[in-house]
Amino acid sequence: MAEERLxxxxxxxxxxxxxxxxxxxxxxxxxxxxxxxxxxxxFQIPVYDEDDEDATSLSPQEFAEREKRKKEEQExxxxxxxxxxxxxxxxxxxxxxxxxxxxxxxxxxxKKDSGQLYCLKLNILTRGFTDxxxxxxxxxxxxxxxxxxxxxxxxxxxxxxxxLDERIAEAEKRTDExxxxxxxxxxxxxxxxxxxKKKAVAACIASVTPFxxxxxxxxxxxxxxxxxxxxxxxIITVVFAALACVALVPALLFANSLLSARKNVVxxxxxxxxxxxxxxLASQKILENLxxxxxxxxx
Numbered sequence: 001m002a003e004e005r006l007x008x009x010x011x012x013x014x015x016x017x018x019x020x021x022x023x024x025x026x027x028x029x030x031x032x033x034x035x036x037x038x039x040x041x042x043f044q045i046p047v048y049d050e051d052d053e054d055a056t057s058l059s060p061q062e063f064a065e066r067e068k069r070k071k072e073e074q075e076x077x078x079x080x081x082x083x084x085x086x087x088x089x090x091x092x093x094x095x096x097x098x099x100x101x102x103x104x105x106x107x108x109x110x111k112k113d114s115g116q117l118y119c120l121k122l123n124i125l126t127r128g129f130t131d132x133x134x135x136x137x138x139x140x141x142x143x144x145x146x147x148x149x150x151x152x153x154x155x156x157x158x159x160x161x162x163x164l165d166e167r168i169a170e171a172e173k174r175t176d177e178x179x180x181x182x183x184x185x186x187x188x189x190x191x192x193x194x195x196x197k198k199k200a201v202a203a204c205i206a207s208v209t210p211f212x213x214x215x216x217x218x219x220x221x222x223x224x225x226x227x228x229x230x231x232x233x234x235i236i237t238v239v240f241a242a243l244a245c246v247a248l249v250p251a252l253l254f255a256n257s258l259l260s261a262r263k264n265v266v267x268x269x270x271x272x273x274x275x276x277x278x279x280x281l282a283s284q285k286i287l288e289n290l291x292x293x294x295x296x297x298x299x
């Protein structure tokens with residue numbers, strides 16, 4: 001009981017077993033001081049938005065070296081980016097748009113979320129906001145402006161797009177005119193192709209009917225051709241089979257004509273199947289691209 005009281009009184013202490021002078025095991029209090037956890041070195045590990053699996057396999061020294069290398073590479077990219085944008089501005093000021101575009105494209109590879117860079121690129125593509133011939137590239141650049149540029153940058157661009165409304169109005173007028181002509185041409189061809197299709201349907205039916213009839217008669221007499229000992233039904237069966245083969249030729253020809261007529265009807269409704277239709281689609285695309293540029297700076 002004395003031992004139990006000892007343990008109860010000192011239950012918050014640590015104990016260990018040792019061998020006494022008689023070779024017996026006994027329980028004694030362990031007075032060894034605990035290791036001071038404050039002496040354990042703590043390394044600061046940065047928290048990333050994404051899991052960095054490689055960091056778990058690196059030592060603190062390797063991790064520090066890797067972070068230092070990343071920082072140096074980032075500084076090099078920033079320096080190169082700044083140099084390329086300065087070059088693009090200088091070439092733009094000299095009117096060398098090709099060299100300016102090359103420099104800004106190289107800079108874009110280094111930083112894809114710079115709103116100011118895309119504003120500069122739009123300035124270059126439009127030859128100082130005076131020419132929108134590269135409408136598709138302008139539209140793609142404008143979409144990036146809508147995503148990455150600040151309200152102040154968009155306002156600055158918007159103030160320079162004074163001639164864009166006129167371009168849009170011209171494109172709308174041309175698109176409407178081409179659409180009108182395209183629809184008129186479609187209507188003319190539609191009447192012709194529809195009439196041709198009706199004739200092809202009638203001719204196909206007229207050619208297929210005797211073929212089907214001869215096939216049926218061949219099947220009927222073929223089923224009973226051995227019932228007549230004189231062999232008359234065999235002759236009749238052979239005759240109808242031959243007539244079916246002969247009728248098959250015009251049936252196939254008129255069926256092909258029907259397919260061709262149907263194809264023409266379908267193609268007539270497709271805008272990209274005619275020259276005037278392709279002009280209309282191209283004009284419509286230009287109009288959409290110009291509107292994209294305008295809407296991008298207004299968001």
